[in-house]
Amino acid sequence: MADEERALLGSEGGSGGAARRPPACHPRRLAHRLLVLALMCFLGFGSYFCYDNPAALQTQVQADMKVNTAQFMALYAWYSWPNVVLCFFGGFLIDRVFGIRLGTIIFSIFVCVGQVIFALGALLNAFWLMEAGRLVFGIGGESLAVAQNTYAVSWFKGKELNLVFGLQLSMARIGSTVNMNIMGWIYSRVQHLLGHSGHSTLGLTLMIGGITCLFSLGCALILAYLDKRAEKLLCKEQGKTGEVIKLTDVKDFSLSLWLIFLICVCYYGAVFPFIGLGKVFFIEKFQFSSQEASAIDSIVYIISAPMSPVFGLLVDKIGKNIIWVLCAVITTLASHIMLAFTFWNPWIAMSLLGVAYSLLACALWPMVAFVVPEHQLGTAYGFMQSIQNLGLAIISIAAGMILDTRGYLFLEVFFSACVCLSLIAVVMLYFVNHLTGGDLNWSARKREKLQKVAATEKES
Numbered sequence: 001m002a003d004e005e006r007a008l009l010g011s012e013g014g015s016g017g018a019a020r021r022p023p024a025c026h027p028r029r030l031a032h033r034l035l036v037l038a039l040m041c042f043l044g045f046g047s048y049f050c051y052d053n054p055a056a057l058q059t060q061v062q063a064d065m066k067v068n069t070a071q072f073m074a075l076y077a078w079y080s081w082p083n084v085v086l087c088f089f090g091g092f093l094i095d096r097v098f099g100i101r102l103g104t105i106i107f108s109i110f111v112c113v114g115q116v117i118f119a120l121g122a123l124l125n126a127f128w129l130m131e132a133g134r135l136v137f138g139i140g141g142e143s144l145a146v147a148q149n150t151y152a153v154s155w156f157k158g159k160e161l162n163l164v165f166g167l168q169l170s171m172a173r174i175g176s177t178v179n180m181n182i183m184g185w186i187y188s189r190v191q192h193l194l195g196h197s198g199h200s201t202l203g204l205t206l207m208i209g210g211i212t213c214l215f216s217l218g219c220a221l222i223l224a225y226l227d228k229r230a231e232k233l234l235c236k237e238q239g240k241t242g243e244v245i246k247l248t249d250v251k252d253f254s255l256s257l258w259l260i261f262l263i264c265v266c267y268y269g270a271v272f273p274f275i276g277l278g279k280v281f282f283i284e285k286f287q288f289s290s291q292e293a294s295a296i297d298s299i300v301y302i303i304s305a306p307m308s309p310v311f312g313l314l315v316d317k318i319g320k321n322i323i324w325v326l327c328a329v330i331t332t333l334a335s336h337i338m339l340a341f342t343f344w345n346p347w348i349a350m351s352l353l354g355v356a357y358s359l360l361a362c363a364l365w366p367m368v369a370f371v372v373p374e375h376q377l378g379t380a381y382g383f384m385q386s387i388q389n390l391g392l393a394i395i396s397i398a399a400g401m402i403l404d405t406r407g408y409l410f411l412e413v414f415f416s417a418c419v420c421l422s423l424i425a426v427v428m429l430y431f432v433n434h435l436t437g438g439d440l441n442w443s444a445r446k447r448e449k450l451q452k453v454a455a456t457e458k459e460s
Contacts, residue, residue: 032226036155037164039223041171043104043148046216047141048175050115051079053209055276056183056294057202059283064202065127069277073400076276078131079138080393087385090143094150101224104147108213108220110140115210123203142385151223166309169361173305175212180279180298183209184290249379256371256438259429261384263364265391266422267329270336270415271357272392273399275300281339281408286346296350303354304361311362319444321370322433324363326426331356333419340412370440 054061054075062072094103114137121130148168156164187205191197194204275297282293315324335349335356365384372380395418402411433440439447 033155036151036223036226037167039219039226040148040151040155040164041168042219043108043151043216043223044144044168044172045175045219046108046115046210046213047111047137047144048172049179049212050111050118050137050209051141052176052179052275053118053183053206055279055297056180057187057205058277058279059290060184060187060197060202060205061122064197064199065122065125065130067127068400069403070397070400071127073273073276073396074131075134076273076396077393078134079141080389080396082135082138083142083389084386084393086139086143087389088379088382090146090382093143094147100147100150100154101227104144104151104220105217105224107140107144107147108217111137111144112140112210112213112217114138114140115206115213119203119206119210121203122199122206125199142389151227154227163309166312169308170305173301173308176301177298177305179209180294180301181291184294249376250383252376253380253383254371255432256429256436256440257368257380259425259432260364260367260371261387262425263325263329263422263429264384264388266418266425267332267360267364268388269391269395270332270418270422271300271353273396274336274415276396277399277403277411281411282346285408286343296346299347299350300354300357303351304358307355307358308362311359315359315362315366317444319442319447321363321367322426322430322441324359325367326423326430328356328360328363329419329423329426332360333416333423336412336416336419340409340416367440371438 054072058072061067061075062069094100097103098106114133114135116133117136118130118133121127121133149165152164152168183205186208187201190204190208191201194201278297279290279293282288282296283290288296315321331352335353338344338349338352339346368380368384369377399411399414402414430441432438439450442450
């Protein structure tokens, strides 16, 4: 190790005895940090790719496994159920039990094993096994996202951190987009090779999709090695989430925070389950081909990939978070109404939904930090993710049941109602914030000025 460190850091040399510049493989060099950034971004690629495997193959799953829409949507619910609880413990497991490196590898293994069980369920024509696979997949998926963020905070600091988070989110959305547009094609190729469709074709297709999870596991292993090496060379501590979860903090949550939770549940409940059912909706209502339907269903993720970092910078520069959230919710409501009651080209509505979805994520999640003391942030974000997963699980099952009994028009009315609840919560948040003198709708300039004044008073 001493030899390696000497080789990396350079030795005294030359006539002036100046230290040689450390080579590109040193952890402080830009090339090395860019490699680490790439590995961090690809860490969640497999998880996001496979999360929406059911959406990309909805027709095939329902036909090959002989299940109705409610049973199909249970595949998403089973992903969410473990995360109603695990959101509180993901950070704790990384900080206190496994450490960031081992924790990331373990969560990546859960994702891989979950996808394999999911594929085996199709191969063996056992839908209950597919549901079990999604449960195992869910245990790893959300916790892996926590680990990914922890690595980012460990390697990158200050202003560059926002960009890193934006790039990670973009890569996640690219994973979802690639899945939506390639899994149908893979199924057709497997069907051509086997000479028939059916559960074995579906199982083999899902197993091929699982290769992306193995790729992400490989990234986790390489990242663990590089992080261990950097820890020795730079004498830095292993990354930690810094989350402190205290369930007793819940009693101190303000009305503003509960309204933020309500916006989160109702909004995402009208987006993710809709995308999960969107492909067949576009085929049936607009007579799109399977490939066209997959492309339009993925447009939300395609737009989100480049726009998330852009909107993140915009909200950082301007502030006024509540106004941005209000704009996003109204735009989402307009897109759902267009899809429900018109036959306009759905590319318009889905593009609007993609822009609104990207904007809301950048404006809503940072607001938690404005209404909660720093020592309660871990609990607040854990609770927010927990409620979101609970809402997604219930809404996914409800959406499947509505579609089976009432059809797509009633389903779109249901999603529009969810967005209306979210809109009411945003309006209430605006007035509650205004009446209590809160800072959620301050401009960025005002916030910065008051933070400087507070820092000066603290020093004096």
